[in-house]
Amino acid sequence: MRTLTIADPALLAARRSFTDTFMRADNSTLGSPWIVRNLTFGITSNTGYYTGSVTSAHAIATVDVGSANQVVEWDLSVWPKGPVECSFRYVDLNNFWYVGGSSSQPGTVVLVKKIAGSESVVATQTGVTWGVGTRLRVETSGEDIIVKAGGVTLSSLSTTSSDLATTGIHAGIGGWAAAATPHLSAARWSRFYCES
Numbered sequence: 522m523r524t525l526t527i528a529d530p531a532l533l534a535a536r537r538s539f540t541d542t543f544m545r546a547d548n549s550t551l552g553s554p555w556i557v558r559n560l561t562f563g564i565t566s567n568t569g570y571y572t573g574s575v576t577s578a579h580a581i582a583t584v585d586v587g588s589a590n591q592v593v594e595w596d597l598s599v600w601p602k603g604p605v606e607c608s609f610r611y612v613d614l615n616n617f618w619y620v621g622g623s624s625s626q627p628g629t630v631v632l633v634k635k636i637a638g639s640e641s642v643v644a645t646q647t648g649v650t651w652g653v654g655t656r657l658r659v660e661t662s663g664e665d666i667i668v669k670a671g672g673v674t675l676s677s678l679s680t681t682s683s684d685l686a687t688t689g690i691h692a693g694i695g696g697w698a699a700a701a702t703p704h705l706s707a708a709r710w711s712r713f714y715c716e717s
Contacts, residue, residue, distance in 0.1 A: 537586070537587045537716065537717055538714070538715065538716035538717075539554060539584050539586075539713075539714070539715050539716075540712070540713070540714045541555075541569070541584075541712070541713045541714075542567070542711065542712050543564055543567050543568050543569045543710065543711065543712075543713075544567050545564045545567075546564065547564060547565050547566065548563060548564065548565070549563060549564045550562070550563055550564075551563070551564070551569060551582055554584050554585065555582050555583070555584060555693075556582065556583050556584070556585070556691070557581075557582045558581040558582060558583055558611075558613075558614060558693075558695075559578060559579055559580055559581050559614055559695075560573040560576070560578065560579075560580035560581075560698055561573040561580075562580070562582045562694070562695075565709075566709075567711070568598055568599075568709035568710055568711050569582075569694060569709070569710040569713070570706065570708060570709050570710065571695070571696065571698065571705050571706050571708065572706070573698060573706075574698075575698065575699060575700045575704065575706075576698050576699065577698075577699045578697075578698055578699075579606070579614060579695060579696070579697060579698065580695045580696060580697075580698040580705060581606075581608060581611070581614065581617075581693055581694070581695035582693050582694055582695060583608065583611050583691035583692060583693030584691065584692060584693055584713075584715055585690060585691055586690055586691060586692050586715045586716070586717045587690060587717040588690055588717035589610055589661065589685065589686055589687050589688065589689045589690055590661055590662045590663070590717055591609055591610065591659070591660070591661045591690075591692055591715060591716070591717055592658070592659075592660050592661075592714075592715065592716045592717075593607070593609045593658070593659045593692040593713075593714070593715045594656055594657065594658045594712070594713070594714040594715075595607040595656070595657045595658075595694065595710060595712070595713055596656050596657075596710070596711045596712035596713075597652070597653060597708060597709060597710050597711060598653060598709045598710075598711040599653065599707055599708055599709040600652040600653050600708060601624055601701075601703035601704065601705070601707045601708055602621065602622035602623060602624050602627065602652060603621075603622070603623055603624030603625070603701050603702070603703065604621075604624075604696040604697045604698070604699075604701045604703075604704065604705040604708075605621060605622070605696045605705060605708045606619035606620070606621045606633075606695050606696040606697065607619055607620045607621070607657055607659070607694065608691075608692060608693050608694070608695060609659050609661065609689070609692040610661060610684075610685040610686070610689025610690075610691075610692070611689055611690075611691035611692060611693060612685055612688050612689050612691070615635060615636075615637060615638040616635060616636055616637065616685060616688075616689070617634075617635055617685070617689060617691075618632070618633065618634045618635075618666070618684075618685065618689065619632075619633050619635075620632055620633075620657060620659060620668055620678070621633060621696070622651070622652075624701070624702060624703060626647070627652070628647055628648050628649050628650070628651075629645060629646070629647050629649070630645070630646050630649045630651060630668070630670065630675060630678060631644070631645050632644045632645075632666070632668060632678045632680065634682070634684055634685075636684055636685075643680060643682070644677050644678045644680055645677065645678075646675045646676075646677035646678050649670055649675060650670070650671065651670040651671065655670050655671045656669075656670070656671060656672070657669070657670055658670075658672075659692075661686075663686060664681040664682055664683050664686050665679075665680075665681055666678075666679065666680050666681070666682065667679045690717075692715045693713075694710050694713060696708065
């Protein structure tokens with residue numbers, strides 16, 4: 522990865538960042554620059570959330586980060602870990618990465634990739650304090666992927682992969698919208714940040 526300097530205006534112009542604290546009117550849509558990829562999302566009490574019904578599909582809304590080299594952060598005020606997916610290096614509904622967890626295993630974090638429609642758990646880390654009040658962060662550069670919770674690197678989830686390392690330029694919010702305990706509709710994102 523090249524160092525960004527004032528002397529390199531092409532790289533400077535290409536750099537972009539976006540922060541959303543969802544401070545908009547209740548019942549509004551996410552709005553630009555969000556792209557709702559599947560199902561529906563909206564705003565309630567200054568949080569973003571899934572507004573759709575129970576269905577066996579991924580609900581995803583993304584932002585164009587501009588590069589597969591990304592820094593993405595998610596804060597949730599309600600985090601029903603099981604169905605919630607914090608996605609990055611997103612290409613389409615059949616090709617993306619996400620960090621999630623299990624409502625039945627509260628200290629477990631998983632790193633998952635979905636390639637050509639097939640999901641696989643790449644790594645798992647247990648004993649993690651995360652969820653409400655903890656900022657989840659993913660940093661990608663080339664084939665490197667680093668996952669952090671509360672500023673602490675989750676070493677078991679830090680990995681390398683060429684999958685979507687050049688094509689996955691979106692990141693976002695969402696999850697599996699089928700009935701689960703607790704259900705995705707309970708999730709509330711209070712902050713989303715991304716930069717390339």
